[in-house]
Structure formats: structure tokens, C-alpha cells
Amino acid sequence: DQFADNHFIRSIIEDDLQSGKCQRVITRFPPEPNGYLHIGHAKSICLNFGLAYIYDGLCNLRFDDTNPEKESDEYVRSIKEDVQWLGFQWNEECFASDYFERLYEYALELIKAGKAYVDDLDAEEMRQYRGTLMEPGKNSPYRERTIEENLDLFARMRAGEFPDGSKTLRLKIDMAAGNINLRDPVIYRIRRVHHHRTGDKWVIYPMYDYTHAISDAIENITHSLCTLEFESHRPLYDWVVENIEIAHQPHQYEFSRLELLYSITSKRKLNQLVVQDHVSGWDDPRMPTISGMRRRGYTPEGLRLFAKRVGISKSENVVDMSVLEGAIREDLESVAPRMIAVLNPIKVELINFDEALTQSREAPFHPHHPEMGERLMPLTKTIYIEADDFALDPPKGWQRLTLGGEVRLRYSYVIKCEEVVQDASGRVVSLKCSIDHDTLASKPQGRKVKGVIHWLSTEHAVSATVRLYDRLFTVERPDAVRGDDGQYRDFIEFLNPASVTEIDALVEPVANTLAPETRYQFERLGYFVTDRYDHSAENPVFNRTVTLRDTWQT
Ligand code: ATP
Ligand code: MG
Ligand code: MG
Incomplete structure (x- = not known):
């Protein structure tokens, strides 16, 4: 099939279907709408939607929108467009923010069961009480508040009686737990920030781990797939779904993040490229975003082939650009006229x-x-x-x-x-x-x-504008270079100053008949696409998608 071959998550799912532990596979792709999707997300999309496809299940698109300061409708719109462009259709479109009321009620339930408390420690104090890997934490002086007091304070947190950051709601788990994520994690904080969907209705917002576990349970997610850095959060995920009154028990499984050499896979850093004008936008053809790669001329089929090739595992997944370009070339070879x-x-x-x-x-x-x-x-x-x-x-x-x-x-x-x-x-x-x-x-x-x-x-011959692209960065891991002082250097230092060259070229008259986003091979020169925005039949503009041969091998 067109999705990643047998890997450990497929084995888990097949066992679960066999044993009857699961009747129908339900997965979700849960982006935070705080940026455009990138090549790493493409891997996760192909995994989650691919599994739903293979096992005749369902995959939800869930916006994990619990950090209002960085989120926006523009990002929501772009994420939906990118998922569809990659060739997938979600079952339900969900927003964590749609669950805010239910999440609040579950928090009340936890308080009433003596499993959550309002804490007055500030962030710095909380850090000191948390302990370290070598040393257990200490209980907060507010840990033994009565249930009545906690209910009252939490209601007043919601009502806006306290300033930002002055109180939190924490789970009462174990300050001596070996896993620091279980040392009374914060599940609510006070933030007076306008939310792109709920407006100013809330001044308290739930935290990621709590929200994610309950959202999965609400949506009957059977296999909640995330990247390895959440492995140590799994005990907390399980604790949350076991300690609230909810019928469905989802399970979390982790796989390794995709890392692409000479590139960056972090929305925060890609955002820095955009806001500092190092690129023309999130969809600049040099960006490793799905919309950038689309504009560059990459095909959904080529990206899915790439996702299949990089595979799913728990081992390091650092991939050379030549693997990505090879998959794109392979797809374009038979579909692009010349x-x-x-x-x-x-x-x-x-x-x-x-x-x-x-x-x-x-x-x-x-x-x-x-x-x-x-x-x-x-x-x-x-x-x-x-x-x-x-x-x-x-x-x-x-x-x-x-x-x-x-x-x-x-x-x-x-x-x-x-x-x-x-x-x-x-x-x-x-x-x-x-x-x-x-x-x-x-x-x-x-x-x-x-x-x-x-x-x-x-x-x-007719004239056309042609844009030739080179790698965006000059080093393999632009965000992991340390200076003499041992500190990470700003990845902006490693931008390739010659990552794009625009030239006036001559092409065949057929160029004057093409719609935007039409792909051609220019014989001997590479694969090109008419620019999604700047091309017109009268003034053709072509972006070079990829050269014909691998120019990345050194
Ligand atoms: P970023 O650091 O770029 O913001 P993120 O993991 O915070 O990435 P989310 O929007 O939370 O981004 O991610 C949505 C889904 O995509 C998550 O399940 C996440 O694990 C997955 N994902 C994100 N980056 C990668 C990656 N590089 N490789 C594989 N999966 C990824
Ligand atoms: Mg995230
Ligand atoms: Mg992030």
C-alpha cells in the first residue's frame, strides 16, 4: 500500500483489532494553530490519516488551541488547506476550545475527589518546590486546602477575581514521583488573553497534558500518536483518563520526530524567518512548510512517498534532503510533461x-x-x-x-x-x-x-521569469550549532545568502497557456512549476522544484 510498511504501531493496532480491544481505529491529527504545518507534520498526517485509511477507521482533525496568545484563525485555515492538499479528509473537525466547559467540569470533579488543589506558589517558587531528577520535590504549603476552599477559589479564578499568574490549579499526585511530570502538574493557569474562538469568555486556560488526554477520551480516540518527547508524559496522560469519569480510555504511543538536514522543523523558528523577513512568508518556496513545498512544486504524492520512505519507529529519524528530493523527482518523472x-x-x-x-x-x-x-x-x-x-x-x-x-x-x-x-x-x-x-x-x-x-x-521563444532555489541554510543543523561559549548560536546566522536567484529566461510558447501550479520538466534543467500566485499566462513565472540529478551529495 501507499503508506508506511509494517511498523510497530501497525502491529499494535492489528493486535488490538484481533483481540477485540478495539473495534474501529480512531486516530487524530492534533496541531496547535500557532503556525503553518511543516514537513514533520506531513509525516504525522500521513501516519494518522494513513492508519485510518488502511484499517477502515476514522481520523479527526483537532486544533489544540489552548495557548491563545500565539494562535489564530489564519493558522486554522492554512492547516485545513494543507491537510486537504496532501490528499486527506478528516472525520470531525474538532477544537480543544470546544471542550473548555467540559474540561472545567472535570476539574471540579477532580477537586471534589480531593485530587486537585488551587496553589498560590508563583512560577519561580514552584520550580524550587518541584525538586530535580536526583531529589524529590516538596509539597506546596497550599496542598492541603479543603475541598470547599479549592472549589471556591477555582470558581473565583474562572470569574476573574485574581491577577494573571497568581494562582494555578494542580493535580495532587506525588511530589516525590521519579517522573517529574507527576509532581503535581499544573492543569490550569490564569491568562487574560483573547482567544481566537472563545474571545474573552475565559481567563483561565487548561494545560496541554490535561487537555490532550481528555480531548482524546471525548473523541473516542483509540490510538493517540505523538512524538517521543511526550513519552515521559504518558503516565500523566493515563492518570488523567483513569481519574475522571469518562467511558472511553484512549492510549498514547510515541514515535520519533522527523528531522530534515539543512532545514528546520519547528514552527517557532519558522515563524522567526517570517517575522524577520528572511523569507517572503510561510509559503515561500524555500520554506519546509507544506504550503512552501506546494509552491515550490512538490506534489502530494511525492510527499506521501517521502513519508512512507522515512518510516515510523522510535529510533532517530534524521533525514537528508536528498531523500525528500528523490521522492519528489520520482513522482514528477512520470507526471510532468517536458x-x-x-x-x-x-x-x-x-x-x-x-x-x-x-x-x-x-x-x-x-x-x-x-x-x-x-x-x-x-x-x-x-x-x-x-x-x-x-x-x-x-x-x-x-x-x-x-x-x-x-x-x-x-x-x-x-x-x-x-x-x-x-x-x-x-x-x-x-x-x-x-x-x-x-x-x-x-x-x-x-x-x-x-x-x-x-x-x-x-x-x-517567449520570455519567463525563472526562480532557481538552493538550500536555505549552509549547515546541516542550523539550530544546533554551538559557539565557543557553549551556547547555541542563532540559526539565522546560517541562512544561505544565495538561496534564490531570479532570472529572465526563454521558454516555449506553451508557457503562455498555463495555469498557476502547472508542473513541467525543462529538459536537462530540472522540474519547474508555474508559481501559485505570481504566474499568469501573459507573464509566466516558474519556480524550480528540484534539479534532475541529486546535487546534494558531497
Ligand atoms: P512545533 O515544535 O513545530 O510547533 P509541535 O509538535 O509543537 O511542533 P503541533 O502542532 O503540536 O506541533 O504538532 C501536531 C502533531 O504533529 C503532533 O502530534 C506532533 O507530534 C506532530 N509533529 C510535529 N512535528 C513533527 C515532526 N518533526 N515529526 C513528526 N511529527 C511531528
Ligand atoms: Mg505542540
Ligand atoms: Mg510547538
């Missing part, structure tokens, strides 16, 4: 061009897909070739054009360079070449011509 573009042109005059004698041929849009059709490649007296395909002083083994040398024009004749026109400084301005008229559909007589170059008729 055309000719000349990025850096010089003119060639075909000195023996003869209207009556010189013919033009049809060229297929794809060598293996005749259904994509073909078009005439008109040969005219002057053509453009790529400046790089000519060398006055060629290196050994040169198979392209040089003075006195021959080369085949793709879909056309063999030509020979007879004369080089240079300006006063010696720069090559144009070439004069002759056509061997016996070579249109046959090999040249008595000699081998190995090189084939691309070209465009000067009369038919």
Missing part, C-alpha cells in the same frame, strides 16, 4: 538554413507518455542555445559545442560551429553554425556525435 527552456541564452545563426530544405520535427511532451501529445519544434535561421553548452576552450571530454565541433540539437539536426563572434573584451556574443542536412532522423555519416543540447527558435 518542454525546452533556455536559462542563459546565446544566439546561434544557422548559416546554411534553407527554407526549402530545412525541416522541423514534432517532439513529444513526454517520451513514455504519448497521450501527453506533441508539438512542433520549429527550427529557424537563428536559435538560442544555453551559453554553458558552448566552450571556446573546452575541458577534456567535452561533449557539447566548441569551435569546429559538432553537437546534435534535440529533436533536430547535427550542427557544427564554424565561427565565434566575440566582442572587444573577448566575450562570446554569438555563434555561426552549419547544419548537416543529412542528420535529421539519422546518425551522421562516418563520425560519432555524442552531445545533444537543447535550443529554442528566436522567433518562437
Whole structure:
């Protein structure tokens, strides 16, 4: 199938279905709407929606919106668009904020059971009381408040009687627990911040662990999949669902986070690139966001293939860019039609061009897909070739054009360079070449011509803006470089100053008929896509998605 092969979570699910522990698989993808989704989220989306697909189950899209200061409707909208673009449809669209009232009621239940209390310690004091890995914590002096007092204080916290940060609601678990997450975790804090959905209704907000566990239980999630840093939170997750009155008991399983070299997979850091204007936005084609990769020309199929290849496990999942680009290339190979573009042109005059004698041929849009059709490649007296395909002083083994040398024009004749026109400084301005008229559909007589170059008729070529991209960062792990003082250096220092180059290029007239987000291979140059926003049929704009060969191997 198209999703990750047998991995430990599939084994768990198959056992659960077999044993009857679970009747129907229900998963969820739970982004916080505090940024756009990135390649790491794509892995999680493919996992959660993929499992629902494989086992004929359901997957919810849940917005984990409990940190109002960083969340917005724009992020909600972009997340929905990205999930759909990747090819998935959710069962229910849920918001943790829709559960605020129920979460509050569960908190009352916990207080009444003597399992939660209002604490007056501030953040710094709480840190001191919490202890360390080596040393148990100490009970807060407020831990033994009566149930009545706690009920009263918690109601007044909700009513807005206390300033921000002055009180919290904590679970009464065990301040000596080996797992620090169980040392009376905070489940509510006072924050007077406008929420993108609940407005100013609440001044207390529930914390992640508490909210997540109960949201999973409410939605009947069977397999709650998250990344490994939550492994030590699982005992708290279990504690919460075991200590509230709720029918369904979800279970959490952890897998390793995807890390992409020469890139960044943290919404907070990607946000920094956006707000500091290092990129044009979250969907800049250099960004590892789903919307950026979309704009770059990556395909949903290619990203799903990538997610399948990186797999699911608990071991480190650090992946080279070549794996991502390889998957994209593999998908584009058979779906992108081909055309000719000349990025850096010089003119060639075909000195023996003869209207009556010189013919033009049809060229297929794809060598293996005749259904994509073909078009005439008109040969005219002057053509453009790529400046790089000519060398006055060629290196050994040169198979392209040089003075006195021959080369085949793709879909056309063999030509020979007879004369080089240079300006006063010696720069090559144009070439004069002759056509061997016996070579249109046959090999040249008595000699081998190995090189084939691309070209465009000067009369038919149309201009286009082409954007060439390089890696966004100059080091493998931009956010993990330490300076001499042992401190992490700002990843912004490692931005590649030449990550985008915009040029005026020449392309085939078909470019003037294309809609935005149309993918083509430019022969010999790479895969390109018409820009989602900036392209128009009158003024074509192409982004290079990926080169044809792996240029990442060093
Ligand atoms: P970030 O640090 O970028 O904000 P996050 O984990 O806080 O990431 P969420 O919006 O909470 O982002 O993530 C939604 C889901 O996507 C979570 O289940 C999370 O585990 C998963 N996820 C996020 N980043 C990655 C990653 N790099 N690899 C795999 N899964 C990821
Ligand atoms: Mg998160
Ligand atoms: Mg985060």
C-alpha cells in the first residue's frame, strides 16, 4: 500500500483489532494553530490519516488551541488547506476550545475527589518546590486546602477575581514521583488573553497534558500518536483518563520526530524567518512548510512517498534532503510533461538554413507518455542555445559545442560551429553554425556525435521569469550549532545568502497557456512549476522544484 510498511504501531493496532480491544481505529491529527504545518507534520498526517485509511477507521482533525496568545484563525485555515492538499479528509473537525466547559467540569470533579488543589506558589517558587531528577520535590504549603476552599477559589479564578499568574490549579499526585511530570502538574493557569474562538469568555486556560488526554477520551480516540518527547508524559496522560469519569480510555504511543538536514522543523523558528523577513512568508518556496513545498512544486504524492520512505519507529529519524528530493523527482518523472527552456541564452545563426530544405520535427511532451501529445519544434535561421553548452576552450571530454565541433540539437539536426563572434573584451556574443542536412532522423555519416543540447527558435521563444532555489541554510543543523561559549548560536546566522536567484529566461510558447501550479520538466534543467500566485499566462513565472540529478551529495 501507499503508506508506511509494517511498523510497530501497525502491529499494535492489528493486535488490538484481533483481540477485540478495539473495534474501529480512531486516530487524530492534533496541531496547535500557532503556525503553518511543516514537513514533520506531513509525516504525522500521513501516519494518522494513513492508519485510518488502511484499517477502515476514522481520523479527526483537532486544533489544540489552548495557548491563545500565539494562535489564530489564519493558522486554522492554512492547516485545513494543507491537510486537504496532501490528499486527506478528516472525520470531525474538532477544537480543544470546544471542550473548555467540559474540561472545567472535570476539574471540579477532580477537586471534589480531593485530587486537585488551587496553589498560590508563583512560577519561580514552584520550580524550587518541584525538586530535580536526583531529589524529590516538596509539597506546596497550599496542598492541603479543603475541598470547599479549592472549589471556591477555582470558581473565583474562572470569574476573574485574581491577577494573571497568581494562582494555578494542580493535580495532587506525588511530589516525590521519579517522573517529574507527576509532581503535581499544573492543569490550569490564569491568562487574560483573547482567544481566537472563545474571545474573552475565559481567563483561565487548561494545560496541554490535561487537555490532550481528555480531548482524546471525548473523541473516542483509540490510538493517540505523538512524538517521543511526550513519552515521559504518558503516565500523566493515563492518570488523567483513569481519574475522571469518562467511558472511553484512549492510549498514547510515541514515535520519533522527523528531522530534515539543512532545514528546520519547528514552527517557532519558522515563524522567526517570517517575522524577520528572511523569507517572503510561510509559503515561500524555500520554506519546509507544506504550503512552501506546494509552491515550490512538490506534489502530494511525492510527499506521501517521502513519508512512507522515512518510516515510523522510535529510533532517530534524521533525514537528508536528498531523500525528500528523490521522492519528489520520482513522482514528477512520470507526471510532468517536458518542454525546452533556455536559462542563459546565446544566439546561434544557422548559416546554411534553407527554407526549402530545412525541416522541423514534432517532439513529444513526454517520451513514455504519448497521450501527453506533441508539438512542433520549429527550427529557424537563428536559435538560442544555453551559453554553458558552448566552450571556446573546452575541458577534456567535452561533449557539447566548441569551435569546429559538432553537437546534435534535440529533436533536430547535427550542427557544427564554424565561427565565434566575440566582442572587444573577448566575450562570446554569438555563434555561426552549419547544419548537416543529412542528420535529421539519422546518425551522421562516418563520425560519432555524442552531445545533444537543447535550443529554442528566436522567433518562437517567449520570455519567463525563472526562480532557481538552493538550500536555505549552509549547515546541516542550523539550530544546533554551538559557539565557543557553549551556547547555541542563532540559526539565522546560517541562512544561505544565495538561496534564490531570479532570472529572465526563454521558454516555449506553451508557457503562455498555463495555469498557476502547472508542473513541467525543462529538459536537462530540472522540474519547474508555474508559481501559485505570481504566474499568469501573459507573464509566466516558474519556480524550480528540484534539479534532475541529486546535487546534494558531497
Ligand atoms: P512545533 O515544535 O513545530 O510547533 P509541535 O509538535 O509543537 O511542533 P503541533 O502542532 O503540536 O506541533 O504538532 C501536531 C502533531 O504533529 C503532533 O502530534 C506532533 O507530534 C506532530 N509533529 C510535529 N512535528 C513533527 C515532526 N518533526 N515529526 C513528526 N511529527 C511531528
Ligand atoms: Mg505542540
Ligand atoms: Mg510547538
